[in-house]
Amino acid sequence: MRISVSEAYSHYSTGIYLDSICEYCKSIEVAAIYHMVEPQFLGMLRRILRYMLKYWHLTTLAVVITLVQAFLGATLPLILIRDVVDNVLAGGQSNLLAYYLATGLIIYAVMSVLSFSGRYVQAIVTQRAIADIRESLVQSLQKKFFSFYDNKGMIEETGSHQELMAKDGLYSHLYKTQFRAQ
Numbered sequence: 372m373r374i375s376v377s378e379a380y381s382h383y384s385t386g387i388y389l390d391s392i393c394e395y396c397k398s399i400e401v402a403a404i405y406h407m408v409e410p411q412f413l414g415m416l417r418r419i420l421r422y423m424l425k426y427w428h429l430t431t432l433a434v435v436i437t438l439v440q441a442f443l444g445a446t447l448p449l450i451l452i453r454d455v456v457d458n459v460l461a462g463g464q465s466n467l468l469a470y471y472l473a474t475g476l477i478i479y480a481v482m483s484v485l486s487f488s489g490r491y492v493q494a495i496v497t498q499r500a501i502a503d504i505r506e507s508l509v510q511s512l513q514k515k516f517f518s519f520y521d522n523k524g525m526i527e528e529t530g531s532h533q534e535l536m537a538k539d540g541l542y543s544h545l546y547k548t549q550f551r552a553q
Contacts, residue, residue, distance in 0.1 A: 422500045429496045436489040443482050451475050 423430060455471050458464045513532035519542045521527045528540050535542040 419500075422503050423496065425503065426496045426499055429492055433489055433492040433496065436485050436492065440482055440485040440489060443478055443485070447475065447478050447482075451478075 451471055451474065455468070459468050459471065516529070516531050518529045519527050519535060521541065528535050528538060528542050530538070536546065537543075
């Protein structure tokens, strides 16, 4: 019984191997995963991280904001509810209820600001990384050699982007018209 690479990957990543798969298929699928899927994924992850490293300070800020927000979110119920139950309800100190309520509202407001700030910083980093990737892709494509066809399917011009722009032909005219409108 043969399985797909994605099925084999799910079995491989969880450490589960099915008994119904013969040893020959197991070795093929595991080899395909080890030599093809994982290096491709790791290579893609490295390329993405390379773009993100330019913005390490903003990424670090976003992580710190998220950690502070998580800490406040975890401690708010623990401290306030425990103190309210111990001091106000059991201890009979009802004058502290306003203090605990104000403290809870302030912490909640700080958590809301941190949540917004964290999402904002993450959006900035993401948008900048996307812009860098897009710019890198455009530069890479402009270096490639390609053919430009007219409406009849005939080759009008061939060359790289710089060569076609230097010829000042139909490609150059269309390119200038498109980017002049933007």
